[in-house]
Amino acid sequence: MHRRAALILLALAVFFAALSPLTRWYAFPRLAKIPADQYQDMVLVAKDATLLDYGTMTEREVPEVTIVQTLKGNVEASEKIERTTDRDVVVWDGLSYVQGPDGEMVSKIPERYIFDAHTQEPVHARGEMVDGDPVRREGLEFKWPFLTEPRDYAYFDAQARITAPIHYKGTRDFRGVEVYYFEQTIPWTEVPFPRTMPVEGITRETVAKTGTTRWYTTVRKFWVEPVTGAPVYGEEIHKEELRGGTLLGDREKVTAFAGHVKMREDYIDHTVDLVSSQRVVVLLMTSYLPWGFLGLGVLLLALALCVEARGRAADGPGTGEAVTSEPVTA
Numbered sequence: 670m671h672r673r674a675a676l677i678l679l680a681l682a683v684f685f686a687a688l689s690p691l692t693r694w695y696a697f698p699r700l701a702k703i704p705a706d707q708y709q710d711m712v713l714v715a716k717d718a719t720l721l722d723y724g725t726m727t728e729r730e731v732p733e734v735t736i737v738q739t740l741k742g743n744v745e746a747s748e749k750i751e752r753t754t755d756r757d758v759v760v761w762d763g764l765s766y767v768q769g770p771d772g773e774m775v776s777k778i779p780e781r782y783i784f785d786a787h788t789q790e791p792v793h794a795r796g797e798m799v800d801g802d803p804v805r806r807e808g809l810e811f812k813w814p815f816l817t818e819p820r821d822y823a824y825f826d827a828q829a830r831i832t833a834p835i836h837y838k839g840t841r842d843f844r845g846v847e848v849y850y851f852e853q854t855i856p857w858t859e860v861p862f863p864r865t866m867p868v869e870g871i872t873r874e875t876v877a878k879t880g881t882t883r884w885y886t887t888v889r890k891f892w893v894e895p896v897t898g899a900p901v902y903g904e905e906i907h908k909e910e911l912r913g914g915t916l917l918g919d920r921e922k923v924t925a926f927a928g929h930v931k932m933r934e935d936y937i938d939h940t941v942d943l944v945s946s947q948r949v950v951v952l953l954m955t956s957y958l959p960w961g962f963l964g965l966g967v968l969l970l971a972l973a974l975c976v977e978a979r980g981r982a983a984d985g986p987g988t989g990e991a992v993t994s995e996p997v998t999a
Contacts, residue, residue, distance in 0.1 A: 672980055678973035686966030693959040701815050701951055702786035703759045705747045710739045712936055715907070715928030720769055723868040726917065728924045734775070736930060737766045740811065743781075750783065750794045757786040760796075761811070765827075767926075775926070776863045780827060782810055789814045789898065791825075799827045800864050807832040813898035815951060819849055828885050829858045835889065843892045843901055844941055853889040860885045881914030883925065896951050899944045902937055905930040 713736040720731045746760040763780040778800045783792045791797075791806040798804055808823025824835035835853035842848070862873040862883050885908070892902040909925040917923060932940075 672977065675973045675977040675980065678969050678976060682966045682969035682973060684966075685962045685969065689959045689963040689966065692962060693955055697954040698787050701954060702757055703784075703789070703812070704742065705744045705759050705786070706742045707759075707761075708739075708741050710737065711940075712737055712933045713903075713930050714933050715930045718928030719924050719926065720775065721911070721923060721925040723866070723871065726923065731770045733770050734926070734928055734930075735768050737764075737768075739764050739766075740782075746781075746796065747783075750792065753794075754792065756792060758792050758794075759784055759786045763811075773867065774865075775867050777865050778827070778863055782806070784810075787815070799830060800861070802830070802861065804830050809835075812900070813893050813895075815896070815898050816955065817849060817893055817895040817898045819895075822851070824851075824853055824889075826853075826855050826887075826889075828860050828887070829855055830860075831855075831858070835891070841892065844937075846894055846901060846941060846945060848892040848901060849895050851891045851893060855885070855887050855889070857884050857886045859883065876916060879914040879916040881916035882912050884910045884912055884922075894944045894948060896948045896955075897944055899940075899947065901941050901944050902932055904932070 715734045715736070716732065718731055718734045719728055720734060721727070722729055740761045740763045743760040743762050746762075747758045750758045750760065761780075761782045761784075763782060765776075765778045765780070767775040767777070769775050780799050781796050783794050783797050784790060785792055789809060789812050791808070791810075793805055797806065806825045808825050810825040810827070813822065819837050819840065821834050821836050823832050825832050833853060833855060835851045838850045838852050840847060841850050859882050862876050864873055866872060866876075887908070888906040890904040891900045893900050906929050908927045910922045911917060911925050912922040
């Protein structure tokens with residue numbers, strides 16, 4: 670009876686010990702994924718900003734510029750791409766919509782971002798674009814991978830259509846959440862005009878004929894929760910200029926936009942709460958369950974050995990000794 674109980678406990682110990690690495694290295698990559706139908710939005714503001722009046726081509730100071738960013742999962746497009754790849758793919762159709770203090774549109778830039786649901790690595794497929802221009806992304810955009818490491822990453826800049834390093838600058842506390850702080854600087858770079866301009870009749874093509882070019886620089890900052898890889902906060906010190914050409918008359922350049930863009934306060938609270946809850950789910954698969962199963966396996970092994978030892982003791986000290994007999998005499 671004791672031996673049977675010990676064998677059952679030993680089998681359970683082996684089962685839970687094997688389940689520990691399987692949870693971490695097999696289940697986690699297959700279960701921790703960005704949902705294909707995810708929708709999210711974010712509102713950012715730049716207070717006391719500089720904005721170009723395209724009607725008069727003069728700079729003006731405005732109390733606030735608002736940027737609304739939306740990311741909408743395109744399930745149909747992701748399923749179509751998955752049929753030609755051996756990966757779980759997410760397709761995000763994004764839109765960055767900028768409006769001035771009067772509510773009028775300043776610019777709107779659509780994007781299609783295609784990436785691996787678990788690793789967040791770009792997946793190159795037809796339809797990958799920024800503002801209608803085909804692109805081939807390298808590096809991250811919008812989100813870091815699960816279990817982000819304290820190191821530099823490659824990050825795609827949608828304005829310049831280039832990939833550049835985003836540097837790890839240390840671990841910080843952000844509203845009670847431990848985060849990694851990353852920073853990227855894009856130097857002055859010539860970038861395309863938006864396809865949708867704020868003044869009717871002015872297009873990217875008509876501006877190009879004047880010889881005027883658009884230039885851009887930014888310092889991008891992210892506070893990233895490392896377990897989920899989700900940014901809980903972000904800022905940009907963003908500047909744009911128009912340079913040269915007949916559009917500016919005798920001026921060498923004018924500021925099209927300059928401002929310190931920050932996440933709006935209500936969205937910060939919502940993001941921190943959401944990421945904190947998702948963090949528990951990821952830790953369950955990467956830490957709590959694997960270590961718990963391993964600990965339970967060790968405990969069951971110890972219990973099996975204890976039961977086996979008690980069973981041997983209950984059988985008595987004479988068990989297993991050699992039996993002798995006296996010689997028979999005639």
